[in-house]
Amino acid sequence: MLKDVIATRYITPLREGGSLPGLVEADDLGTYVMKFTxxxxxxxxxxxxVVCGELARRLGLRVPGLVTIGLDPVLGLGEPDEEVQALLKSSGGLNLGMDFLTRALGFDSLAHRVGPEEAGRIVWFDALVNNVDRSWRNPNMLVLHGELWLIDHGATMIWHHNWPGAQASAAKPYDATDHALAPFRPDIASAAAELAPLVTEELLAEVTAEIPDEWLDGEPGFDTTDALRRAYAEPLLARAAAVHDRIKGIDVTEGVGGIKGAK
Structure with a gap:
């Protein structure tokens, strides 16, 4: 399970994110980017x-380490920004933290070149989880010591906002037209051949087991948290087998990306 820590100091808001994440210090002396309930x-x-971060890690992609962070709303009492104070007060209990990657820089396609193999693995993964938030406008990737790190997966798996329509939503193609790595001729076929066999029921059960029960309790239509965990796993298992054939907007030459022309 994810490591549990307690927030001891709120340092500053990170206003690059629409959900206003914050930088916090915890009782293990770690510094984390905290996302709030x-x-x-x-x-x-x-x-x-949690699902995307832990799945990406198990597939060999670089993501910051995740922890659960206990937050006492009292930390918000001294915050001068009313918006931040309200957010801290409304997020008492268990929240999520990600290792703060000191000295990491935002991905710039003009400054950092990406090989077709790595680009293919990231595009395939984003197609798997239906990540609509990795565009050239907002890459949500960091570069640290010349290596790519993936961040911010909160806008994935859109189907979990409407479970009755989840099956139909998860069956839709993935539009990679604006993907930040589309210009690097991603090798989708090789990525699928390597990664799809790894996405098994057992792996997804392991990943979904990392979700804290209290973030799943009370979901309409589900009697138990285990049933909801299975609902998270099922679309990913189905997509892994065939999503490489449903990626649109990637234009690569045959033999480099495994697909010819734009899908």
């Missing part, structure tokens, strides 16, 4: 971060 889509954003 009281922000935006609430706990579903945190669930998406």
């Amino acid at each position: 009281g922000a935006g889509q609430g706990r579903k954003t945190l669930v998406a971060e």
Whole structure:
């Protein structure tokens, strides 16, 4: 399970994110980017971060380490920004933290070249989880010591906002037209051949087991948290087998990306 820590100091808001994440210090002396249950889509954003972050890690992609962070709303009492104070007060209890990557820089396609193999693995993964938030406008990737790190997966798996329509939503193609790595001729076929066989029921059960129960309790239509965990796993298992054939907007030459022309 994810490591549990307690927030001891709120350092500063990170206003690059729409959900207003914050930089915090915890009782293990670590510094984390904290995402709050009281922000935006609430706990579903945190669930998406856990599922995608832990799945990406198990597939060999670089993501910051995740922890659960206990927050006492009293930390918000001295915060001068009313918006931040309200967010802290509404997020008492369990929240999510990500290792703060000191000295990491935002990805710039003009400054950092990406090989077709790595680009293919990231595009395939984003197609798997239906990540609509990795565009050239907002890459949500960091570069540290010349290596790419993936961040911010709260806008993935859109189907979990409407479970009755989840099956139909998860069956839709993935539009990679604006993907930040589309210009690097991503090798989708090789990525699919390597990664799809790894996405098994067992792996997804392991990943979804990382979701704290309290972020799943009370979801309409589900009697138990285990049933909801299976609902998270099922679309990913189905997509892994065929999503490489449903990626649109990537224009690569045959033999480099495994697909010819734009899908």
